[in-house]
Amino acid sequence: MKSVVLFIGPAGSGKTSLTAAFGKWLWSRMVTPAAYVNLDPGVEYLPYRPDIDIRQYVTVEEVMKKYGLGPNGALIKSIEIACKYLDDILERASKLPAPYVLVDTPGQMELFLFREFGPRFVEKFKKAGHIIGVVILDPTLMRKAQDIVSLKLLSLLTSLRLGVDVIPVINKADAVEEGEILRDDERLRLELSRESEGVIGEISERILDLLNDYRLATRVPLVSATTGKGLEELYDMLHEIFCACGDLT
Amino acid sequence: MKSVVLFIGPAGSGKTSLTAAFGKWLWSRMVTPAAYVNLDPGVEYLPYRPDIDIRQYVTVEEVMKKYGLGPNGALIKSIEIACKYLDDILERASKLPAPYVLVDTPGQMELFLFREFGPRFVEKFKKAGHIIGVVILDPTLMRKAQDIVSLKLLSLLTSLRLGVDVIPVINKADAVEEGEILRDDERLRLELSRESEGVIGEISERILDLLNDYRLATRVPLVSATTGKGLEELYDMLHEIFCACGDLT
Numbered sequence: 001m002k003s004v005v006l007f008i009g010p011a012g013s014g015k016t017s018l019t020a021a022f023g024k025w026l027w028s029r030m031v032t033p034a035a036y037v038n039l040d041p042g043v044e045y046l047p048y049r050p051d052i053d054i055r056q057y058v059t060v061e062e063v064m065k066k067y068g069l070g071p072n073g074a075l076i077k078s079i080e081i082a083c084k085y086l087d088d089i090l091e092r093a094s095k096l097p098a099p100y101v102l103v104d105t106p107g108q109m110e111l112f113l114f115r116e117f118g119p120r121f122v123e124k125f126k127k128a129g130h131i132i133g134v135v136i137l138d139p140t141l142m143r144k145a146q147d148i149v150s151l152k153l154l155s156l157l158t159s160l161r162l163g164v165d166v167i168p169v170i171n172k173a174d175a176v177e178e179g180e181i182l183r184d185d186e187r188l189r190l191e192l193s194r195e196s197e198g199v200i201g202e203i204s205e206r207i208l209d210l211l212n213d214y215r216l217a218t219r220v221p222l223v224s225a226t227t228g229k230g231l232e233e234l235y236d237m238l239h240e241i242f243c244a245c246g247d248l249t
Numbered sequence: 250m251k252s253v254v255l256f257i258g259p260a261g262s263g264k265t266s267l268t269a270a271f272g273k274w275l276w277s278r279m280v281t282p283a284a285y286v287n288l289d290p291g292v293e294y295l296p297y298r299p300d301i302d303i304r305q306y307v308t309v310e311e312v313m314k315k316y317g318l319g320p321n322g323a324l325i326k327s328i329e330i331a332c333k334y335l336d337d338i339l340e341r342a343s344k345l346p347a348p349y350v351l352v353d354t355p356g357q358m359e360l361f362l363f364r365e366f367g368p369r370f371v372e373k374f375k376k377a378g379h380i381i382g383v384v385i386l387d388p389t390l391m392r393k394a395q396d397i398v399s400l401k402l403l404s405l406l407t408s409l410r411l412g413v414d415v416i417p418v419i420n421k422a423d424a425v426e427e428g429e430i431l432r433d434d435e436r437l438r439l440e441l442s443r444e445s446e447g448v449i450g451e452i453s454e455r456i457l458d459l460l461n462d463y464r465l466a467t468r469v470p471l472v473s474a475t476t477g478k479g480l481e482e483l484y485d486m487l488h489e490i491f492c493a494c495g496d497l498t
Contacts (some may be wrong), residue, residue, distance in 0.1 A: 010359040010362070010363035010364075011321060011324060011325050011357065011359055011360060011363075011364075012325045012363075012364065013363075019312070040321070042319055042320045042321045043321065044318070044319035044321075044322065045320065059319075059454050060319070060320050061319070064320070069308070070291055070292065070293035070310070071291045071310075071313070071320040071323065071324060072260060072289070072291045072292065072293075072356035072357070073293065074320065075260065075262050075320060075357075076261045078333075088424050106318075106359045107321035108260065108321070108324075108359060110259040110260055110357060110358055110359050111260060114260075114262070114351070114390060115259075115260075115261065115390075116261035116387070136336065136362075137363070141363060141364075146409065149409060150406060150409055152410065153402070153406045154406060155404065156452070157402045157403060157406060158397060160395060160398060160399055160402065160449060160452070160453065162401050163449065166278070188453075199463060200409060200412065200462075203409070203459065203463060204409065207459070210263050210452065210455050210459070212455070214448060214451075214452060216452075231383075246450045
């Protein structure tokens with residue numbers, strides 16, 4: 001069984017650079033450990049060499065020309081076309097000589113989560129390995145305690161929608177001071193009670209309770225694709241889940 | 250104070266056609282009731298005539314050409330550029346001679362939710378009116394009880410992220426049998442317990458409890474932009490919240 005890591009996050013969160021940096025980090029400490037799969041038909045440049053690339057089957061640019069679509073329509077259409085090649089991709093992925101398969105998901109997260117593509121990809125890839133999602137947010141979106149709750153909630157939504165374990169991470173850690181990010185549950189709750197009065201604060205507290213009870217999204221590593229910071233912590237967390245084989249389904 | 254309705258949903262959920270249909274429905278029963286604001290710089294065709302159109306300021310196509318970007322990069326860049334025009338848009342929107350302002354948000358929901366654009370838009374527009382978000386999902390994504398939980402969770406995330414009340418709706422109701430959609434809480438829970446064993450089922454139940462306690466996303470209207478089904482129910486729900494002035498913040 002392979003260990004499959006899906007890098008998932010909103011447009012601009014840095015999925016591609018984190019995929020590359022984590023792959024490079026794995027290679028630096030093991031022999032032939034990681035293979036790369038690119039699932040983004042709209043990406044222009046990749047900082048890693050993909051072993052499997054969705055663009056061999058379909059690109060957004062071609063779809064725009066061929067069907068006379070604008071960018072929105074072409075993104076949706078290309079993901080629908082990509083669905084047809086999932087069996088082929090799975091077959092090729094199963095044969096990759098690497099225990100770790102790093103999957104760089106489409107630039108627009110919602111095309112993976114809220115179309116057929118993501119759930120079907122996961123369903124098929126469960127045959128090849130154990131899958132964990134890494135849900136990435138940009139620290140520039142992490143200004144308030146409420147934003148951390150949003151990241152955790154997005155992780156929960158991803159976990160339920162795809163039926164996989166997830167780890168939320170804050171990327172581009174090099175761009176912020178560690179202390180600015182409220183990763184500690186106690187500090188987070190304190191800040192939340194200061195910041196959000198009334199219903200929003202109460203709901204946020206209950207979401208944190210729910211996640212803590214199931215030990216979901218409790219630890220949020222701060223990573224940087226640029227400096228390599230936090231990649232070891234991310235690896236340890238992935239390794240822990242892969243070893244426990246704690247599958248949510 | 251104006252009543253501002255944001256139509257929000259993942260790519261392909263039918264935001265634009267629902268905006269148009271709801272506007273048409275409002276016009277058919279009142280005099281000068283609704284104005285349209287298009288916030289999608291990537292849309293090719295609109296089935297309504299926008300009173301304010303973000304494409305007067307920026308289009309994804311221009312950004313692709315001018316900056317030599319692919320579709321992913323150009324979508325992000327155009328939303329960043331659009332941010333600069335928010336004050337101008339707000340000023341123009343305040344002067345629109347209509348009590349209802351219908352806002353068609355960007356094709357890719359995450360550009361609105363997880364960049365600066367959406368939160369800043371809402372912050373500014375709170376000066377002009379009371380804002381409610383309508384969170385739209387496609388019924389083809391509603392195959393399992395778990396999918397309804399995802400829609401409700403997405404609504405909660407939208408509500409927390411933007412600080413507005415939200416109503417989740419299932420669009421394209423003409424494409425499905427009403428009975429297929431589990432809108433009734435009791436039936437939903439029964440089906441959930443059949444479908445999801447273990448942790449996922451438990452977490453889903455607790456999410457439903459949380460939402461019910463705060464009367465959030467409890468009713469999910471089934472609407473159709475094509476047949477006009479459910480638009481009156483949606484109007485009544487919006488009206489109820491606007492009148493109560495129940496602001497979450």
